[in-house]
Amino acid sequence: MASPSETVPRRVLVTGRDGFTGRYVAEELERAGYEVCGLNAHGRRVDLLDAAAVQAAVAGIRPWAVIHLAAIAFVAHGDVDSLYRTNIVGTRHLLAALAELPAAPSIVVLASSANVYGQAAGQTDKLDESVPAAPANDYAVSKLAMEYMARTWSDRLPLVFTRPFNYTGVGQDERFLIPKIVAHFRRGEGIIELGNLDVWREFMDVRTVAWTYRRLLETCGEGDTFNICTGNSHSLREVVAMMEDIAGHAIEVRVNPAFVRANEVQCLVGDPARLQRRIGPFSQRVLRETLHWMYGA
Numbered sequence: 126m127a128s129p130s131e132t133v134p135r136r137v138l139v140t141g142r143d144g145f146t147g148r149y150v151a152e153e154l155e156r157a158g159y160e161v162c163g164l165n166a167h168g169r170r171v172d173l174l175d176a177a178a179v180q181a182a183v184a185g186i187r188p189w190a191v192i193h194l195a196a197i198a199f200v201a202h203g204d205v206d207s208l209y210r211t212n213i214v215g216t217r218h219l220l221a222a223l224a225e226l227p228a229a230p231s232i233v234v235l236a237s238s239a240n241v242y243g244q245a246a247g248q249t250d251k252l253d254e255s256v257p258a259a260p261a262n263d264y265a266v267s268k269l270a271m272e273y274m275a276r277t278w279s280d281r282l283p284l285v286f287t288r289p290f291n292y293t294g295v296g297q298d299e300r301f302l303i304p305k306i307v308a309h310f311r312r313g314e315g316i317i318e319l320g321n322l323d324v325w326r327e328f329m330d331v332r333t334v335a336w337t338y339r340r341l342l343e344t345c346g347e348g349d350t351f352n353i354c355t356g357n358s359h360s361l362r363e364v365v366a367m368m369e370d371i372a373g374h375a376i377e378v379r380v381n382p383a384f385v386r387a388n389e390v391q392c393l394v395g396d397p398a399r400l401q402r403r404i405g406p407f408s409q410r411v412l413r414e415t416l417h418w419m420y421g422a
Contacts, residue, residue: 173215294331354395
């Protein structure tokens, strides 16, 4: 493996830069003095499924570090074939292109998902990285398969895997639960249809997640897989109650059976201990603060 010092200093390739998470990660890195590049060529976004285009773009960028966020991230995405192709084959094309560089990046961070724990959730209070994966849907399977595929490149590339738990913020698509709830209150609607209200999730602030990705580039430590989480969770009932308090009005919640997922994981809460040993303690924005931010945006 070539020396990372031969790459362009502090140039970070962020795939999915124009996406919800990517925009915040890029802003965080730029504030810290990094040069941030998306996966683009000739002013156009490169399709991860186009292996030749990916190789050409990566060769032109020559990144010092990589944060791979580009993926289909919606659990209920309807096109299962596209989900698997993008999340697995697209990632393989990126890794192959990085391995061809004359100087390898100093670190390649690959975003997986806490959904890989699936039905293991609930067997312990907080899930740490040693809990065996038990994916319960195609999205989770695609992410776990991506991890296994990527590990075949670990002798050529310095890989770090992240398993983010749920997070939210301004700009997240309203297909996701928290933006949907906030938007209903902002519009003053009297009724909202949701799925199972008695599920417990972490809801980190995307700005904290972006800071975490930056710190992963800047620190060294044991372990190559890290939960991105806080260890704190809230039920959807609590989220609705918080929004009623913030907005100053109540809303009628109707449970729509179509929104109740098969194999629903009731509680998904992570253990941040390994992450904090790597990057140090981080300031946690409480969910109410994040909801205020989103409601006022």
